[in-house]
Amino acid sequence: DVKVTQSSRYLVKRTGEKVFLECVQDMDHENMFWYRQDPGLGLRLIYFSYDVKMKEKGDIPEGYSVSREKKERFSLILESASTNQTSMYLCASTSGEKLFFGSGTQLSVL
Amino acid sequence: GIQVEQSPPDLILQEGANSTLRCNFSDSVNNLQWFHQNPWGQLINLFYIPSGTKQNGRLSATTVATERYSLLYISSSQTTDSGVYFCVRGGYQKVTFGTGTKLQVIP
Numbered sequence: 001d002v003k004v005t006q007s008s009r010y011l012v013k014r015t016g017e018k019v020f021l022e023c024v025q026d027m028d029h030e031n032m033f034w035y036r037q038d039p040g041l042g043l044r045l046i047y048f049s050y051d052v053k054m055k056e057k058g059d060i061p062e063g064y065s066v067s068r069e070k071k072e073r074f075s076l077i078l079e080s081a082s083t084n085q086t087s088m089y090l091c092a093s094t095s096g097e098k099l100f101f102g103s104g105t106q107l108s109v110l
Numbered sequence: 111g112i113q114v115e116q117s118p119p120d121l122i123l124q125e126g127a128n129s130t131l132r133c134n135f136s137d138s139v140n141n142l143q144w145f146h147q148n149p150w151g152q153l154i155n156l157f158y159i160p161s162g163t164k165q166n167g168r169l170s171a172t173t174v175a176t177e178r179y180s181l182l183y184i185s186s187s188q189t190t191d192s193g194v195y196f197c198v199r200g201g202y203q204k205v206t207f208g209t210g211t212k213l214q215v216i217p
Contacts, residue, residue: 033205037151042207042209042210043196043207045205088151090151090153092205094200094205096141096200097141097158097200098143098155098158098200099143099155099198099200099205100155101145101152101153101155103151103152104151104152104153106151
């Protein structure tokens with residue numbers, strides 16, 4: 001079975017902390033995505049990557065950065081976490097056809 | 111960009127009832143999936159259906175690409191069908207989510 005694995009299901013951090021969310025896929029997909037999902041706002045694209053070391057800003061990149069040093073791993077970084085970054089974060093990958101999602105990370109910033 | 115509208119936005123069903131969810135696109139698509147987001151937030155892939163009809167148990171889906179819509183049929187609904195259903199226009203780089211249908215199945 002194909003797999004997209006997010007490192008944490010629940011995460012609690014303090015304001016100002018540097019936060020790393022990790023996502024690993026085992027399907028050799030070129031494209032990987034980070035979304036956040038908030039009630040009433042649907043899924044919003046933060047960043048995506050179409051190759052190793054390549055990244056593109058999505059719709060809401062402010063306050064986030066990403067890293068893709070290896071094809072299978074796409075990391076989302078919150079340089080200085082703030083309370084408005086409390087959200088559900090979803091990672092996805094695709095080869096261009098089917099899209100696969102990780103199980104999500106519920107991040108709370110206190 | 112391409113807009114993906116879903117209807118109805120909310121739906122309440124009695125257990126055992128059937129329903130049809132609809133997804134309309136503003137432009138042609140050649141890549142469409144249906145997902146179910148369960149109450150724990152996980153997005154489950156139901157169908158990859160750029161065209162034609164597929165069935166999987168109590169669920170089936172039909173996409174008519176020339177008329178820019180897709181339908182998801184749920185028969186004999188169960189409480190575990192509750193959650194939000196998304197149609198998603200995929201692609202190599204640009205992915206567009208539908209607005210979602212929130213389904214609640216009551217015993």
